[in-house]
Amino acid sequence: MQDTVSPAQLRQRIREGLHTGNTSGLAPGYVQCNLAILPADWAGDFLRFCQLNPRPCPLVGMANAPGDVALPPLGDIDIRSDVPSYRVFRDGELTEEVSDITSLWRDDLVTFALGCSFSFEEALLADGLEVRNVSQGVNVPMYRTTIPCHPAGAFGGDMVVSMRPFRAADAIRAVQICTRFPSVHGAPVHLGDPALIGIEDLSRPDYGDAVRVDDDELPLFWACGVTPQVALERARPPFAITHSPGCMLVTDLRNSRLAVL
Amino acid sequence: MQDTVSPAQLRQRIREGLHTGNTSGLAPGYVQCNLAILPADWAGDFLRFCQLNPRPCPLVGMANAPGDVALPPLGDIDIRSDVPSYRVFRDGELTEEVSDITSLWRDDLVTFALGCSFSFEEALLADGLEVRNVSQGVNVPMYRTTIPCHPAGAFGGDMVVSMRPFRAADAIRAVQICTRFPSVHGAPVHLGDPALIGIEDLSRPDYGDAVRVDDDELPLFWACGVTPQVALERARPPFAITHSPGCMLVTDLRNSRLAVL
Numbered sequence: 001m002q003d004t005v006s007p008a009q010l011r012q013r014i015r016e017g018l019h020t021g022n023t024s025g026l027a028p029g030y031v032q033c034n035l036a037i038l039p040a041d042w043a044g045d046f047l048r049f050c051q052l053n054p055r056p057c058p059l060v061g062m063a064n065a066p067g068d069v070a071l072p073p074l075g076d077i078d079i080r081s082d083v084p085s086y087r088v089f090r091d092g093e094l095t096e097e098v099s100d101i102t103s104l105w106r107d108d109l110v111t112f113a114l115g116c117s118f119s120f121e122e123a124l125l126a127d128g129l130e131v132r133n134v135s136q137g138v139n140v141p142m143y144r145t146t147i148p149c150h151p152a153g154a155f156g157g158d159m160v161v162s163m164r165p166f167r168a169a170d171a172i173r174a175v176q177i178c179t180r181f182p183s184v185h186g187a188p189v190h191l192g193d194p195a196l197i198g199i200e201d202l203s204r205p206d207y208g209d210a211v212r213v214d215d216d217e218l219p220l221f222w223a224c225g226v227t228p229q230v231a232l233e234r235a236r237p238p239f240a241i242t243h244s245p246g247c248m249l250v251t252d253l254r255n256s257r258l259a260v261l
Numbered sequence: 262m263q264d265t266v267s268p269a270q271l272r273q274r275i276r277e278g279l280h281t282g283n284t285s286g287l288a289p290g291y292v293q294c295n296l297a298i299l300p301a302d303w304a305g306d307f308l309r310f311c312q313l314n315p316r317p318c319p320l321v322g323m324a325n326a327p328g329d330v331a332l333p334p335l336g337d338i339d340i341r342s343d344v345p346s347y348r349v350f351r352d353g354e355l356t357e358e359v360s361d362i363t364s365l366w367r368d369d370l371v372t373f374a375l376g377c378s379f380s381f382e383e384a385l386l387a388d389g390l391e392v393r394n395v396s397q398g399v400n401v402p403m404y405r406t407t408i409p410c411h412p413a414g415a416f417g418g419d420m421v422v423s424m425r426p427f428r429a430a431d432a433i434r435a436v437q438i439c440t441r442f443p444s445v446h447g448a449p450v451h452l453g454d455p456a457l458i459g460i461e462d463l464s465r466p467d468y469g470d471a472v473r474v475d476d477d478e479l480p481l482f483w484a485c486g487v488t489p490q491v492a493l494e495r496a497r498p499p500f501a502i503t504h505s506p507g508c509m510l511v512t513d514l515r516n517s518r519l520a521v522l
Contacts, residue, residue, distance in 0.1 A: 168452050169451065172449055175448075187436075190433075191433065
């Protein structure tokens with residue numbers, strides 16, 4: 001698979017079962033999304049949860065109606081087959097991991113596509129900043145915090161954040177760059193002392209991998225797309241589908257188009 | 262003196278010798294400037310110094326020609342009388358502090374007006390942030406750093422910074438707000454550990470007053486308009502005039518017009 005493949009070509013390969021893994025670094029320049037699919041009678045609360053918590057749950061697109069498998073503004077998408085790997089949850093428990101959900105599809109399912117940190121990492125890298133999880137070739141470290149989300153129905157809980165370390169001048173630049181991209185988590189929600197947001201040990205992330213933090217660096221914390229997944233597991237809807245970690249929905253939307261200025 | 266006085270009214274009072282003190286908080290909403298006046302044969306290097314170091318030396322306006330006492334885009338100004346208090350330097354040494362420089366004026370003097378932190382402090386306060394030096398009613402603490410300026414001719418030296426403490430979320434917001442105002446020092450140049458920029462003890466500023474920094478706060482450091490004054494003292498031109506600290510040139514330019522977006 002070449003890096004220069006278009007989003008449509010990549011989705012075609014995924015649709016045909018020829019690519020079932022991570023989408024990190026593929027179709028560079030294009031928005032990749034977190035995926036959440038819920039029954040219609042749960043979708044209203046989830047939508048309200050996203051609107052109340054735009055930093056961890058930035059809504060980039062959603063289906064026009066229950067049962068719709070298309071997401072027209074994001075490309076020629078069939079949501080049942082165009083994501084490399086899906087996680088299926090029943091009563092809040094992960095029960096299956098599959099590469100196609102056509103056989104599971106129901107006419108009451110509502111699809112949500114949420115912004116993902118790949119977009120702002122690309123903007124940071126393009127500015128010449130070192131993104132530590134990228135340079136170390138590992139998954140970004142993620143942590144549960146004590147920052148409460150605004151609840152909506154059964155959806156609630158605390159925010160999950162991702163962490164990237166920077167020296168101070170680069171930290172300031174990173175705030176500036178990410179501020180331009182509110183629909184992919186935007187500016188950090190915290191920087192400096194991890195204990196102030198309930199993180200006890202940076203070397204022991206709750207998800208992903210630990211990364212090096214040098215003495216002259218500050219940890220920067222961004223609201224993370226794992227937050228809605230945790231809210232989903234906590235809400236325990238009878239049925240739900242998400243993407244598998246790192247296996248994102250690749251869209252035709254350019255990252256640069258997400259910049260508010 | 263009412264807060265609601267216009268810049269022109271305030272300058273008129275200053276011109277008549279009726280106001281000779283601090284301009285902090287007066288004519289709110291309008292840009293106040295640091296002042297530097299130099300002989301023409303030193304002005305070229307100083308202009309280049311400002312252009313090379315826009316964070317500490319943001320040029321808001323300058324006279325059209327040597328000897329000009331007007332600064333047309335900034336208001337109906339006579340620079341010889343419209344600043345409450347001036348400092349006169351000869352061979353880099355402060356020799357006089359006066360309220361009018363008409364008798365000292367020469368037809369080779371070039372006037373520079375540089376942005377000042379009052380503008381971004383107003384923007385921070387308008388956003389609901391607490392600016393510690395304002396709430397404590399003291400001068401902002403300022404520190405010499407080990408951040409080198411780019412030299413131009415005899416002008417050079419290290420950057421002076423001002424410090425304001427914030428909790429992390431407010432620090433991030435402060436970076437966002439100040440980024441909109443590059444002509445009044447812009448975003449902070451550093452945050453977090455003071456030692457990384459050569460500051461040994463926050464409680465002992467080189468200029469101004471110490472302020473309280475709480476345990477859950479980070480110090481944020483902005484490039485400071487004292488930097489060009491230090492460069493000026495260091496360059497030791499035979500003759501130079503600046504404003505006295507806190508006694509600024511009040512202009513007709515609205516702070517909001519300095520926002521780049």
